[in-house]
Amino acid sequence: MNNFIERLLADQYRTLLFSKDFSEGAIFGFECNDGWANLIEATLRLTQQHAELKALDVKVTQVKEKFGQLRIYHRGGDGSIGAAFEIAESVSGSVCEMCGMPGAAICIDGWLQARCGHHSRPHQIARDENLKSDENYIASYVEAVNLILSFFGEGAVLWVQQERTAFAGRRPCEMLATEEGCQTIFTFLNRLEHGVGV
Template sequence: MNNFIERHLADQYRPLLFPQDFSEQATFGFECNDGWADLIEASLRLIRQRTERRALDVKVTQVKEKLGQLRIYHRGGDESIGAAFDIAELVSGCVCELCGKPGEVINLEGWLLARCGKHRERQHSHQIEPHNADEDFLASYTQAVDLILSFFGAGAVLWVQQERTVFGGRRPYEMLATEEGCRAIFTLLKRLEHGVGV
C-alpha cells in the first residue's frame, strides 16, 4: 500500500492500530494493494464506532492479502468485531485489489488474486489511477454492516453469505462491494426493523 494511504489510516485510526506509547510517525505496514483501501478504512471506521459505543478494547495486529482476500487480524473486542472483519474478508473477494472496482477472485498462474476485468492479466498494462477515498462508499458500507451486525448478531456472517431472493439471488457480501449495494441492504433492513413488508 502506498505511503500516503498508510499515513492517512495510521493518523485516523491510531488507537486501533498502535499501543499508546508508539511514535506519532509510526506506520502500520498494511500488506496489500491500494484497491482495498476504502474497504479497510470503512472496516476500521465501523470498529472504531462499535468500540466507542461499547467501551471495547480492540487492537488490529495485521492487515494483509492472503489467497486473494483481505485478512484483518485483531485481538480484543467481542464477536461483532470478529464478524465485521469476517464480512470485510468476504467483500474483498468482490473488489479488485489493484483499483477498487468490482471484481472477483481468479486464479492467475496458480495465484489467487482479486481482480476486475481490466486487471485480469498477470502483467497488466493498464495504468492504475491514484487512490482517492470514496466517502459515500465509506459511509454507506459502515452503516450497512453496522445494521447487519445489530440485526443478525451471531448470524451476521451467515446472513451475508446466503443467496437472497429479495436481491435477485445475489449474496449480500457481493452487494457490499458497491455503494449502491450497501444502500439497498441498509434500506431493506431498516424496512424490516420498522415492520414494513418487502
C-alpha cells in the same frame, strides 16, 4: 499499499493500530494493494465506533492479502467486531485489490487474487496511483454493516455469504462491494426492521 494512504489510515485510526507508546509518524504496514483502502477504512471506522460505544480495547495486529481476500487479525473486542472483520474478508473477494472496482477472486499465475475485468490479465498488474478515498462508499458500508450486525447478531457473517432471494439470488457480500449495493441492503433491512413490506 502506498505510503500516503498508509499514513492517512495510521493517523486516523492510531488507537486501533498502535499501542499507547507509539511514535508519531509510525507506519502500520498494510500488506495489500490500494484497491482495498476504502474497504479497510470503512471496517476500521465501524470497529472504532463500536469499540468506543462499548468501551472495548481492540488492537488490529495485521492487515494483509491471503488467498485472494483481505485478512484482518486483531486482539480484544467482542463478537460484533470479529463478525465485522469476517464480513470485510468476504466482501474483499468482490473488490479488485488493484483499483477498488467490483471484481471477483480469480487464479492468476497459480495465485488467487481479487481482480476486476481490467486487472484480470496476468500482464495488467500496474496499480492505480490516483485512487481517492470514497467517503460516500465508506459511510454507506458502515451504515449497512452496522444494521446487518444488529439485525442478525451471531448469524451476520452467514447471512452475507449466502445467496438471497430478496436480492435476485445475489450474495450480500458481493453487493457490499459498491455504494449502491450497501444502500440497497440498508433500505431492505431498515424496512424489515420497521415492519414495512418489501
